[in-house]
Amino acid sequence: MIGRKILFLLVTAIAAALFLAVSNQEQSNQNNQAQNSQAQTSQAAPAPRQVTFNRDVAPILYKNCVVCHRPNNIAPMSLMTYKEARVWAMAIREAVVERKMPPWHADPKVGEFLNDPRLSDADIATIDAWSRTGAREGDPKDLPASPVFGEGWHIQPDQIFTIPEFTVSGGEMDDYEYIYVPTNFTEDKWVQAAEVLPGDRRVVHHATVSVIAADKVAGKEKENSKADAGVDKYHYRTGKVLHLRADAPVVDDGCSYPTGGGVPGESSGYLNIVPGIYLPGHLAETRPAGYALRMPAGSYLQFQIHYSNHTSDDVKDRTSIGLVFAKEPVKHEIAQYEIWNNLFLIPANDDNHKVTSCYTLPKDVIALAYTGHMHFRGKSMMTEAIYPDGRHEIILNVPHYDFRWQETYFLRHQFVMPKGTRLVTTAYFDNSANNALNPDPSKAIRWGEPSDEEMMGFWLQFADPKDVSEKSAVASK
Numbered sequence: 001m002i003g004r005k006i007l008f009l010l011v012t013a014i015a016a017a018l019f020l021a022v023s024n025q026e027q028s029n030q031n032n033q034a035q036n037s038q039a040q041t042s043q044a045a046p047a048p049r050q051v052t053f054n055r056d057v058a059p060i061l062y063k064n065c066v067v068c069h070r071p072n073n074i075a076p077m078s079l080m081t082y083k084e085a086r087v088w089a090m091a092i093r094e095a096v097v098e099r100k101m102p103p104w105h106a107d108p109k110v111g112e113f114l115n116d117p118r119l120s121d122a123d124i125a126t127i128d129a130w131s132r133t134g135a136r137e138g139d140p141k142d143l144p145a146s147p148v149f150g151e152g153w154h155i156q157p158d159q160i161f162t163i164p165e166f167t168v169s170g171g172e173m174d175d176y177e178y179i180y181v182p183t184n185f186t187e188d189k190w191v192q193a194a195e196v197l198p199g200d201r202r203v204v205h206h207a208t209v210s211v212i213a214a215d216k217v218a219g220k221e222k223e224n225s226k227a228d229a230g231v232d233k234y235h236y237r238t239g240k241v242l243h244l245r246a247d248a249p250v251v252d253d254g255c256s257y258p259t260g261g262g263v264p265g266e267s268s269g270y271l272n273i274v275p276g277i278y279l280p281g282h283l284a285e286t287r288p289a290g291y292a293l294r295m296p297a298g299s300y301l302q303f304q305i306h307y308s309n310h311t312s313d314d315v316k317d318r319t320s321i322g323l324v325f326a327k328e329p330v331k332h333e334i335a336q337y338e339i340w341n342n343l344f345l346i347p348a349n350d351d352n353h354k355v356t357s358c359y360t361l362p363k364d365v366i367a368l369a370y371t372g373h374m375h376f377r378g379k380s381m382m383t384e385a386i387y388p389d390g391r392h393e394i395i396l397n398v399p400h401y402d403f404r405w406q407e408t409y410f411l412r413h414q415f416v417m418p419k420g421t422r423l424v425t426t427a428y429f430d431n432s433a434n435n436a437l438n439p440d441p442s443k444a445i446r447w448g449e450p451s452d453e454e455m456m457g458f459w460l461q462f463a464d465p466k467d468v469s470e471k472s473a474v475a476s477k
């Protein structure tokens with residue numbers, strides 16, 4: 001039996017709720033009146049529940065945005081608090097409705113990726129409703145605890161390695177440095193996740209950190225310190241950067257050339273062991289459980305850092321890599337094929353120049369992740385796998401490449417790519433004045449390390465299908 005008093009309270013509460021709902025609807029209709037007549041016709045629709053920052057929006061921002069939108073991080077503004085987010089309400093709405101944020105450049109119709117950050121339609125609708133109904137704060141009690149991050153990092157490293165302080169002279173626009181840091185590991189370590197954190201973002205253009213065996217370091221250091229390192233029949237050097245020579249063969253269609261796109265005598269693809277890389281817009285890389293990179297006892301980390309100092313002051317840098325070691329048993333060892341066309345020529349003012357590369361896998365691999373790499377003129381990139389049984393499959397499509405967002409796409413479903421699979425990558429470049437990022441449309445462009453020259457790379461992060469324990473059993477025999 002419901003007591004009279006309770007019944008009365010219930011009825012008043014329902015009436016009050018209805019009144020509130022109707023007046024909210026009226027209010028939002030008033031807000032929208034000027035915008036279009038559609039808002040008025042929706043008057044009959046059930047009133048939406050009041051959307052507030054504290055209850056509805058903060059959890060979405062905490063989960064999807066503040067990893068970059070917090071103080072001293074890569075985004076231009078923090079969205080941690082109501083006050084901070086409120087002034088951006090309209091811009092936030094636009095950014096999420098148009099799916100510009102969170103950033104993601106792979107075609108959603110091709111492949112499924114573990115690190116796909118795109119918001120659900122429901123989350124987008126929530127933000128949309130919030131910003132259109134006055135971007136209210138709501139009850140402070142509804143606000144979830146704000147997430148905690150380590151200073152600068154997007155992962156929680158178990159161990160951090162940092163280069164000795166390096167000074168980049170004022171105005172030094174292109175400097176490639178090779179810096180070796182000993183791990184002093186006394187046993188092999190397995191790296192699950194890694195992030196490269198620039199010491200000073202003003203000057204670190206990109207940084208690739210590779211694993212080098214202890215006995216190779218002296219030779220590498222000697223080679224890199226030579227004034228003519230890398231110079232040969234096809235390459236010349238200015239200062240510390242390499243370029244392709246103007247008289248090197250021109251091959252836009254790497255797939256029709258014996259090397260697949262590599263300079264004569266060299267394959268288009270080569271093997272690298274890369275725990276972490278810093279590129280514009282590139283976040284920490286976390287590999288799926290069971291897959292990890294081996295860092296052998298005594299190995300070194302090679303920091304290849306491309307410095308570019310636009311300021312006239314000397315800037316000091318100490319770039320770091322943070323490593324997260326595998327916590328679960330490792331089954332498969334990770335490495336990477338980097339596949340390139342290094343012989344293309346992009347004519348001046350060409351707004352849609354096609355370049356291809358081809359590489360045939362020399363062994364069975366488990367495909368884990370893909371990365372496309374071009375510079376400012378990169379427009380789109382697509383990679384197709386042609387399997388030994390003749391099947392064709394597009395594995396990655398980046399229809400609107402953006403130099404500022406160079407993501408690595410981690411497959412949700414890892415799969416075996418058999419030996420003999422041909423990876424065909426097709427890229428388009430926009431060397432016209434229509435490309436807002438183009439440093440100089442009047443120049444014909446070839447391969448070069450400086451970012452105002454170009455590169456065309458597709459990288460396949462893969463794992464060895466052989467179980468790690470089987471392999472070490474073989475090795476110790």
Ligand code: HEC
Pocket residue numbers: 060061064065066067068069074075076088091092093095096101102103119283404
């Ligand atoms: C990976 C880091 C990252 C994540 C995650 C991210 N942003 Fe951004 N955001 C940026 C950066 C960097 C910029 C500035 C450069 C740009 O606009 O591309 C930016 C710009 C913006 C802008 C400004 C656009 C303008 O008009 O100037 C808005 C609004 C925005 N982000 C909202 C969001 C929201 C909302 C989310 C989550 C749903 C989000 N961002 C997630 C990095 C990020």
